[in-house]
Amino acid sequence: MVSTFVKPMHREGIRFVAIFAAVTAGLFFLTPVAGWLGVGLTVWCYYFFRDPERVPPERDGLVVSPADGIVSLIEPAVPPAELGMAATPLTRVSVFMNVFNCHVNRAPVAGHVTSIAYRSGKFFNASLDKASADNERNSLCIRTPAGDDLAVVQIAGLVARRIVCWTSEGDALAAGERFGLIRFGSRLDVYLPPGVSPKVRIGQTMVAGETVIAELAGTAGPGQTP
Template sequence: MVSTFVKPMHREGVKFVAIFAAIAAGLFFVTPVAGWLGVGITVWCYYFFRDPERVPPERDGLVVSPADGIVSLIEPAVPPTELGMAATSLTRVSVFMNVFNCHVNRAPTAGQITSIAYRPGKFLNASLDKASADNERNSLRIRTEAGDDLAVVQIAGLVARRIVCWTSEGDLLSTGERFGLIRFGSRLDVYLPPGVTPKVRIGQTMVAGETVMADLGETAGSGQPR
């Protein structure tokens, strides 16, 4: 029962929980109502930084969701220019995270990081289409063992003010491996390789590291191997 409700917390959240807890303790000297409100905010902060274990699918070539949240957009788009990918439209799947979702980001597929590029920008509502172009972002280009290139982009949102990425160029990632985190509401975009069609729909709830987003071994719309 305890493991059902109490999840591990990522180290990035320790200082924030400590700050909120100290403020909550101080508020009890003002009024018990304010103190208990502070306790509630502290519990929410812990919940925000939770880091549960996830079990990715075993089959090679699958693309899983890099984030918990809701599929907000599926559309053709050109990947971020700073990654050095071809300036042609690819299928982009966007997963929007609200402030109650787990915000630890996971690798959508196994492969080597060939490029990482950070770009400062605005803090528009991450659910908007133009957030991909205008907001602060951190982009990763991943090359699979089969030679497919795809991109995953961390995008700051209206509340998010800090993108964290603890991987480096040249690192090898396994499917579902943790690679970063965005604090307090944001979005992840995945640019699929040419000819790969998504297996999800707008409005679908995604579980990072587990929900299958696409199959790199299938051609678009055919369900047959490429």
């Protein structure tokens, strides 16, 4: 029962929870009402930085969601130019995270990080289409063992003002492995390789590292059609 409500917190959240707790202690000296409001906000801050374990699918070639949230867009789009990928439209699946979602980001596929590119920008609502082009972002290109290139982009939102990426170029990532985090409310875009169709719909709820977004060509399991 306890594990259902109490989740591990990522280390990125320690100082924020400490700040919220210190402010809350001060608020109690002013008025109990303000103090209890601070308690609620401190609990929310802890919950925002929760980092539960996830169990990715074991079959190779599956593309999993890089974030918790809702599929907000599925459309053709050119990957960020700074990644140096071909300027050809690919299917882009966008997952919008609100301030109540877990914000730890996970690798959508297994592979090596061939490039990482950060670009400063604006802070429009991350659910808007223009956020992909105009907002602050950090982009990664991951090459799978089969040679497919897949882009995943961390996009800051209206409230989020800090993109964290602790992965470097050349690193090997497992599908579902943690690679970054965004504070506080944002979006992840996944650009699928050519010819790969999504298996999700707009409005569908995603679980980072577990929900299958797509299947790479030629990787269908026994008895399945690629």
